[in-house]
Amino acid sequence: xxxxxxxxxxxxxxxxxxxxxxxxxxxxxxxxxxxxxxxxxxxxxxxxxxxxxxxxxxxxxxxxxxxxxxxxxxxxxxxxxxxxxxxxxxxxxxxxxxxxxx
Numbered sequence: 001x002x003x004x005x006x007x008x009x010x011x012x013x014x015x016x017x018x019x020x021x022x023x024x025x026x027x028x029x030x031x032x033x034x035x036x037x038x039x040x041x042x043x044x045x046x047x048x049x050x051x052x053x054x055x056x057x058x059x060x061x062x063x064x065x066x067x068x069x070x071x072x073x074x075x076x077x078x079x080x081x082x083x084x085x086x087x088x089x090x091x092x093x094x095x096x097x098x099x100x101x102x
Contacts, residue, residue, distance in 0.1 A: 010048075011041065011043070011044060011048055011052075013051070013052035013055045013056050014052075014056075015041055016040055016041050016044045016048050016049060016051075016052035017038050017039075017040055017049070017052050017053065017056060017089075018038070018039045018040060018041060019038065019039050020036065020037070020038050020039075020099075020101055021037040021038060021039055021088065022101055023037070029090070030099070033092065034092060034093050034094075034095060034097075034098070035090050035091065035092040035093070036053075036090070036091050036093070036099055037088060037089070037090050037091075038053070038088070038089050038091065039086055039087070039088060039089075040052075040066070040087050040088070040089045041087065042068070042085070042086065042087045044087065044089075046064040046066060046089075049064050049066070049089045049091065050064050050091070053091050057099050059093050059094070059097035059098075059099060060093065060094035060096075060097055061091055061092070061093060061094075062092045062093060062094055063091075063092045064089055064090070064091050064092075065089070065090045065092075066087060066088065066089050066090075067087070067088045067089075067090075068085065068086075068087050068088075069085065069086050069087070069088055070085055071083040071084050071085050071086075
């Protein structure tokens with residue numbers, strides 16, 4: 001572990017994974033590729049996400065892919081605003097493990 005990673009405080013698993021993303025595309029990925037999508041904390045690293053998912057759902061994580069999603073412009077009457085930026089993680093599990101959200 002390098003000095004930068006050691007200097008950062010570790011995050012609680014419930015602070016890392018904010019919510020699962022249940023969409024049509026995510027459902028297809030979970031059935032076909034055993035990959036699940038989550039909204040995660042913007043500061044979370046791939047290693048933090050891996051440990052959090054393994055701890056919360058008691059599964060084995062094979063790989064983690066992340067995306068930083070930009071907020072969209074939104075208009076309310078005469079004012080323009082933006083939704084917030086957020087981070088998305090796609091977590092691929094071991095072929096024997098599954099996560100059930102329902």
